[in-house]
Amino acid sequence: MRLLFLLWGCLVLPGYGTLVGPKEISGFAGESVTLQCTYGDELKKYPKYWCKDVGVFVSRCSTTVYAGEDGRESSKDRVSILDSRRDRTLTVTLRELTPTDTGKYLCGISKLGFDKTFQVSLHVFSGAYRLATQLSSTSREDTSLVPSSSSSRPRVSIPLVRILAPVLVLLTLLLFTGLAVIGRCMFQWKKEAQLAEDTLEKEKVHLSHVVRNEVAEVHAGVGTWACLPPWSAHIRACFPCLENL
Known part of the structure; x- marks a missing residue:
């Protein structure tokens, strides 16, 4: 079997x-x-x-x-x-x-x-x-012939975060400083605008009082010829009828 x-x-x-x-x-x-x-x-x-x-x-x-x-x-x-x-x-x-x-x-x-x-x-x-294979092998040979700096002295590896940390802190400070300056300028501008508006309002009130007083004086007869300048005498001589005013 x-x-x-x-x-x-x-x-x-x-x-x-x-x-x-x-x-x-x-x-x-x-x-x-x-x-x-x-x-x-x-x-x-x-x-x-x-x-x-x-x-x-x-x-x-x-x-x-x-x-x-x-x-x-x-x-x-x-x-x-x-x-x-x-x-x-x-x-x-x-x-x-x-x-x-x-x-x-x-x-x-x-x-x-x-x-x-x-x-x-x-x-x-x-x-x-074949050409790609030859180029790859040639590049590997060239790399092996170049002396490595790591063989002569130890290479210190610095973390990327440690390098970027000061830059990030500086950028943050600049950002906050810029925002503070902008806020202060806006506050100052708003304060000056408010002050100018208040001054304009006061001038309007003062002007209205002056106008009102002058109108009252006119109606009270205070504005006589005595208040007129010297050349008003010639006018009175020419128009005697105005003396009764």
Whole structure:
């Protein structure tokens, strides 16, 4: 029963066995990448291949490249594959990478029934990503070359609140001083306006009394010729009838 279970596992489970390799590889557009998949002695005599996995739920190969059985390197398009049975390694080289090469691939060994496969993920980065990476690494190197002042003397950290406290106190004092000056000026202006209004009222009352007195004197006959200036004598001479007034 145990033997049957092991046999079923070897036949049904793809990738089961001693075929291993890198799970992920990456490269830049226009360059090449090389990887190796290793296998056990029991798989030496079987044909090896490399293909792109286009399956969704089940692995399915596209653009398959088989290794030469005589130990020579075989190539197809931009892919080269070499099976070294002595080292038990399958070496795959992908040249002139493009962003469309990003995806999942399979190192495979053809066997009767189900093939043994190992899935490898390839990531191809553009030149812009490479430039950004180089600039980032260069800036880190430049920063490491600049001597740090903190290494020569201890750095004292002053809290921001302590720095801003005097400024805030000064601004508060200036604000209160300004409000006090404005309030005092308004009070003084109001007081002067009230005083001017009272003075004007008193002058009006005084003027009304004066006018009233003058009117009373006129009606009482106080305004006689004796109160007239000297030149009034000529008028009396010319108009004698006015003497009776």
